[in-house]
Amino acid sequence: MLDTASHPITARWPAKFPDSIQLYSFPTPNGVKASIMLEETGLPYEAHKVTLSDTDVKSPAFLSLNPNNKIPAIIDPNGPDGQPLGLFESGAILVYLAEKSGMFLGQTQSDKYRVIQWVMFQMGGIGPMFGQLGYFHKFAGSEIPDPRPRERYVAEAKRLLNVLNQQLEGQDWIVGDYSIADIAIAPWLRGLEFYQAHELVGWEDYTNVVSYLDRFLDRPAVQKGLVTPPRD
Known part of the structure; x- marks a missing residue:
């Protein structure tokens, strides 16, 4: 059984409030899913900054949890059954917190699986494909002279944006009501600006997606979650 007080991660990132959910994260598109969800639900939590450097994410302390x-x-x-629970993977964390809080997972069992379906869409499609687009457009991959890798991920990003644009026709959120599907998807849409890829993918052409992201970013819990834990 996981013992929160003696868990190796707490030696490096000590808990001031050990009875609260302990979040180990950094404000990336994946990282802010958890902080936004925690802000939206109001579940008590304590955020610990774990940078993307090997000294943090590959430290024995962090690897003991993930x-x-x-x-x-x-x-x-x-956690469940009154026992502590350690959990990694942003999608799994979203589903867990939704079930724990009874929020943002739809009103019916059918809703629940439709929501989870779109969370999987983000995890299997938007996240990996947008991440590769960023790599080949902005980061080290941009130095590769062969244009085909970048063209591949630009085309796939456009396809995925079109899927979202169609899904959002006539509705404010991905599955009707605001849900963990939105908390999974929207931070990655915001990431396209960081990748300097708006012009590359024709961002303004996806009018439903553009207004959707604006709605998402207007939410107070989102604004707080996007900067939790602080980068500095």
Whole structure:
């Protein structure tokens, strides 16, 4: 059984409020999913900054909670069946917090699976494809002279944006009501600006997506979650 007080991660990132959910994260598109969800639900939590440097994410302390060395990760001292729970993978964290809080997972069982379907769409499509687009457009991959990798991910990003644009026709949120599907998807849409890829993908052509992201960013919990934990 996970012992929150003696868990190795707490030696490096000590808990001031050990009865609260412990969040280990950094404000990336994946990281802010967890902080936004925690802000939206009002569940008490304590945020610890885990940078993307190897000294943090590949440290023995962090690997003791997430062997995949990726943020975010959480420890809930009041997990299922009254036992503490350590959890990694942003999508799994969203589903867990939705079920724990009874929020943002739809009103019916059918809603629940439609919401989860779009969370999987983000995890299997938008996240990996947009991330590769960023790599080949803005970061080290941009130095590769062969244009085909970048063209591949530009085309796939456009396809995914078109899927979202169609899904959002006539509705404010991905699955009707605001849900964890939106908390999963919208931060990655915001990431296209960071990748300096708006012009590349024709961002303004996806009018439903543009207004959708604006609605998302207007939410107070989103604004707080986007800067939690602070970068500095």
